[in-house]
Amino acid sequence: MKSLSEKEWEGGYTFCPFQVATTELEFEFSKRRGGPGTSNLSAVAVENRGCEALIGGVLQGRKQFSGVNAGSMLCKVKMWLRVADISPEAVGSAKSYAELKEAALCRQKVKTEVRKALGGWIRTGGDDFEMPEKKVE
Numbered sequence: 001m002k003s004l005s006e007k008e009w010e011g012g013y014t015f016c017p018f019q020v021a022t023t024e025l026e027f028e029f030s031k032r033r034g035g036p037g038t039s040n041l042s043a044v045a046v047e048n049r050g051c052e053a054l055i056g057g058v059l060q061g062r063k064q065f066s067g068v069n070a071g072s073m074l075c076k077v078k079m080w081l082r083v084a085d086i087s088p089e090a091v092g093s094a095k096s097y098a099e100l101k102e103a104a105l106c107r108q109k110v111k112t113e114v115r116k117a118l119g120g121w122i123r124t125g126g127d128d129f130e131m132p133e134k135k136v137e
Contacts, residue, residue, distance in 0.1 A: 003117050013110045049073055068132045077132060098128040 004015035026032065041060075045051045053060040054072055062070040068077050076097060084091045094100035101107065115121045 001114075001117050004114065007113070009110050009113075011107070011110075013107075015114075044072060044074060046073060076127060077129065080131070094131070096128055096130050 001015065001017070005017055008014050040056045042054045042057075043051065044054060050073070052072055056064065057072065057075075058064045058070050059072060064070060068081070071078055073079075080091065080097065080100065091100055092103050094103050
């Protein structure tokens with residue numbers, strides 16, 4: 001991603017560097033150990049947004065499929081809703097995630113350059129959903 005560190009694209013897109021912290025400590029329920037004790041717990045910390053504990057990608061204490069408030073602050077629905085709150089013109093009249101992605105014409109150029117910088121990026125599908133009515137807590 002270093003090749004994108006000073007990059008700016010039309011539409012206000014820029015690369016914001018981030019840091020990944022790792023450890024050599026082997027935790028009791030590490031996936032590397034495998035077996036029945038493997039954990040599906042994760043922790044997320046985002047500067048100026050707080051911390052979350054996730055179980056299988058769902059906020060700890062919430063039920064899976066219980067709506068927008070079960071998802072992490074990093075889930076696509078919550079990010080879309082945050083963008084809509086901050087900059088409604090950025091989402092325009094998009095009613096679904098697919099429409100939102102198609103609406104950002106300069107997005108394709110950014111995606112192409114980021115995929116190149118990442119190398120070996122594997123595209124996934126199945127990420128289309130309707131805009132939820134409920135606002136994020």
